[in-house]
Every structure is written in structure tokens, then in C-alpha cells.
Amino acid sequence: MKPINDPSSIDRRALLSTLALAPMLSAPLFSAPVLAQGAPLPSWNDGATKQAILEFVRATTDRSRPTYVLPEERIAVFDQDGTLWVEHPMYTQVVYCLERVPAVVAQKPELKDVEPFKTVLSGNREAMAKLSMHELEQILAATLTGMSVEEFKAEASKWLETAKHPRWNRPYTELVYQPMLEVLHHLRDNGFKTYIVTGGGQDFVRVYSEKVYGIPPEHVVGSAGGTKYGYGKDGKPFLTKEPKVLLNDNDAGKPEGIHFMIGRRPYVAFGNSTGDREMLEWTGAGTGPRLMLLLLHDDAAREYAYGPAAGLPDSKVGTFTQALYDEAKQNGWMVISMKDDWKEVFPTNTVGGATR
């Protein structure tokens, strides 16, 4: 089945809240992006944004300055979709769920003629784009729950090895932003712990976060479903993924999830959408130096342009709205222009047949 390219009828935020259903990992799956040595942030153009990031790190790590932050307090949080990797035309995890439907139906043939599975099996993109939230939730529940955490990890890992983004024909895990990888490294080099705080499924992101971002499973905070402890016929215990949302890690759920999972207020927060608003507010409300940034997708040539950059008064896909842009300006959050601030968008060392 081909990925769906028109997500216009899908409410992203409501959808993400149902992604709360995904296990962990450790085995190397993907090639680690090579990072440039030498001066930090080489893929960033010189300018106010790059300088602000570099200056923040100096200010918080220089013991002689009043803005010094103890190493154990150095927490940096990053949204994932649209902040660390491409989120258009559809969240990668949603593509995964839709493409898993044939395998689920093979296991449960009674679903073959039942909606919404029938529509997904048809491959009719227009019909798929019209699926209701309730129907999408059924698909997510069917594809992300009911298996052991190890089974889920194995399935998602396998899919990620072969699935490719329709525009670039590259694995999704290569469509991460090189400048953001450099920010992650620069922060870690300076004693910051980097966390992903995503509305996407925690277990899904954990499958590749260590290899792709250098962020270990225990530093992934995401929407999460419950698991249920049980015993196999051999008496061996296992955890089954349950269709029960424990944490909806979007909007107010982000600071709530950060408190729950980390227990410290971050000093650095990167996001790109209204779902990150409260996380940036919560970060900024701390005392001392704090750094908040939003990535503006304004580069249709190299990636995408949407939100205020696309001239929309208010984005239908619930992402970077004009209201968020205004709040950023009012609160002193920096807005990263992909077009102006980034020399490179994707890691070049992993480019295969890229069409960019």
C-alpha cells in the first residue's frame, strides 16, 4: 500500500492523542548520522538564532556567570514531529499504522469487509483521507495494541528499515533535520540531558530514538498507552500493549508529562506547533536563563511551507498557527526560519536517491 499524501481532512492533534499506544529498543537499526567536528552548529547560518543558542549554552555552563546552571539541572526537551524530523504529509507513525492494516487483517480475516479496514485495504487514497477520527482511532488501536511490547518493537523496527517517504524516497529515519542533530549534540556535549517530548507514541519513537538522535528510550516522553502484565503458557511473564491511554502528551499534556516522567523543569524547549505551546510556557516560567524556540516551516523548496509561512491565518492542520506566532513574539521565544537559518536540512552523508 502506498502512503496517503493528503492529510487535509485529518485533525492532527486529535489524531496524535490516540497515538498513545506504542515499546522500546536497543539494537542498532539505522546508520548513525555523521556529525561535523569542529565549531558547533555548522549547518546553521550565522545569525540571531544560531548566536542565541550558542550564547545560551555559554551562559549556562560558565561557572563564573550568574546564569550558570548546575549540570544535573540541565534538561532540554524537543518535540519530534516537525521539530526533529519531517511531519508532512502525514505523521510517520500514522503511515505505519495504515500500512500495518493488511498484516492485522491477515491475522483477523473477519476484519476484511469491515470498515474502516476495508477502505484502508482498498488503497483508495481519497477515501482514506476522509476517514473519521473514530475510524482512525480504530485503526490505531488495532495496529498498536494487543501484542507484546517485544512484538511491537520488532514489527515497527522492520517497517522502519524498508518504508520510505514518498517525496524523497528515503527512509523516514533519514529525514531528520541535520541542524537539530547538531543542537542535540552541542547541548549534550555541554552536559545537557536531551529528551524527546512528543505527542507521538512513546513506544514507537523509542524504537529508533537512540540510533537516530542519540536519545535513549528512557529519555523519550510520549503519548503512551498502558501495558498489562501476564504470563505465557511457559510461565514466562510478558507485557501486552493495551488500548488504554495513560498519557496524552500534547498541549497541556506536555508539561504534565514532563513533570511525571522527568520531574524537573526544562531549561531548553524546542517545538513547532500549538501542541508545544504549554511546554514552552512551562519552560519559560522557570527562574534563571531559559531558551525557547519554535521551528517555522517556510521552505517549500527544501522541505515544506505551512502555518503562517504559507499565508494561512490559522492552519487547518492545527500546527503553527498565527496565534502561536504572536505568542512567541510576545514571550520572546525565538522563531527558527528553516529557509534562512539552515544551510542544510537533512544529513547529507545518508543521501541515497534523494530528489531534493
Next chain:
Amino acid sequence: MKPINDPSSIDRRALLSTLALAPMLSAPLFSAPVLAQGAPLPSWNDGATKQAILEFVRATTDRSRPTYVLPEERIAVFDQDGTLWVEHPMYTQVVYCLERVPAVVAQKPELKDVEPFKTVLSGNREAMAKLSMHELEQILAATLTGMSVEEFKAEASKWLETAKHPRWNRPYTELVYQPMLEVLHHLRDNGFKTYIVTGGGQDFVRVYSEKVYGIPPEHVVGSAGGTKYGYGKDGKPFLTKEPKVLLNDNDAGKPEGIHFMIGRRPYVAFGNSTGDREMLEWTGAGTGPRLMLLLLHDDAAREYAYGPAAGLPDSKVGTFTQALYDEAKQNGWMVISMKDDWKEVFPTNTVGGATR
């Protein structure tokens, strides 16, 4: 008010499941225990248990051995109450909740003549020991929720500075087990990440975990209530602790909580009660070398004797039952005898007017 010394009528496990309601910290509050330099585990008597711990660490950190474990995979989990510090005659957090009642009633005078608050205010220990689970839950909800996460942290920190255990007349945070502090250090010195996985309240334990155990807030997995994001009159955001259980980190909740919060299966698990059974099972079900231990309280002179050590066929307080003892023997989990394995029980450098 004096702490209650007779918890016999309280169901410990059911009670713990309601402790899911507690914020974080960072400021130094307590004196850090001084650890001996030189050979590891100096407060352990030579014997099979000490040797097993030392050999496990060698086996998992020596690259030339087939049992080698990658540093990022080295996760060790520890129950807290009765495993890292004294849990008798009553969980410290329950003492905290009971002793907070006067302050809560001062804020809400209408509770003065209402049960169960009236009984707690009376100071009548016998009556307090007879409080029902439902009544205790009301007390926990009233004392652990409804305030901001910062307010909770400040209140709990303040209490811990002055509260003392009735038997030793020492701060609770000094009644940690010196041999276990040495295990934590030895594991960390060898690249293991140490986590607390407690049925107690996550936010409560985070108040002192870094200073007392060297375990940072983000490595505390505990029973946890939800928080609610909101804005003050000044527009500043805050998180309020809600009386809604997100994670009941007991029994099966421990492996479920470990998966949720850490996303990796531990290699080492220490516990002391039936609430830790599933955590040890889950740890032991992994491939490769795994180390599971249960602490047996068999030292009435220096600490307490309860569970099988006290000759009970099945402990009424739901702790180390005979059935758990049998499962440990069957699964090859080691049982630590406090009496035989430990030279010292508590850190000696912080002893004040100890009566032991």
C-alpha cells in the same frame, strides 16, 4: 502529633496504591552520607550474597566475557520502602500525610469535626490504627493533592528536615541502609543507571532521592497521580496535583511502570516484598545475566524482623510472605539476610542520638 506506631490493621499494599499522589526537587536538604573508599561493599560481610553482587558486576562489565552488557543497557532498579530505607512501623510517607492533617485543617476549618480528620487530630493512636482504607485514602488525597507541585515539594522538604523516626529519634532520611548505598554506588561506578521503583509516591521520593541516594528525580519511578496545567492570576502557568491515579507502581504495576518510564528491561532488581515479585520476575525473564535479590528483615536487634523471619506463615502486612520466599528459592533469587550479610545497617557518620 506523634507518629503512629501500630500499623497492624492497615493493609500496606492497598494503602500504597493510594500513595500515587505526590513533586520533584533539586536543592540540597540533607547531609550526603559519606561512603567508604577502597574495596566495594565494605559494610557487607564476606559471603555468598556479597560475592554474587561483585561477580555480577564483573561479569557484565568485562568486555572479554560473553556476559558483557553494553553500558546503555545497564539498568538497575530498587524498591525503596524496606529495601533502601526503614519501612517500619509505618511508611514514612503515610506518617507525613497523617502529620500534615493539622495544617490541612487549618486551611479548611470545616474538616475539623469531620471524620477521618477528627480522629487524626485527636492523636489517639489506637483509633488512628483502626482507620479504614477509605478513610486513609481521604487523608492521602487531602494531604498530597490540591496544591502546586512546588508547594508540595516545599512542604515535604520542610517536614523531612525535622521529622524523626520514633525508635531511633533520627531523621527518616538517615535511616537508609548503608550496605544498599554501597550497592548503588558500586553499580553506578560500573556504568549502571540506578532507578528507584517504588509503590510510594513518586513526587514524595523525588524530594530527597538525589541527596540521600544519589538518584536524580528523573530516575524515580513511583506511584503517581496526575497533574493539571493551569494559569495563575498573574498569567504564570503552574501544575496542580490531582487526586487521580496515573500509575499504581506496585505488583504488576512495577514492570508496567518500568516499561512506561524507562523502556528497557532491568538487569538488576532489588526488593523486599510481594509488591516487588513481578518486578523481579520481569527482570529475570530477560536474556543474559540478571541479578535479583530480596532483602529479608531478620534483625530485630538492629532493625526489625518480620515476614518469614518472624515465623509468620504469611505476613499480615503483605510484605515478605512465605510464598515469596519459596518463589525466590525456586527462581534462584538471592535472599539477603540483614542479620548475617550486613556489618552495618545505617550510615554511621550521620548518627546523632541514635539508640540502637
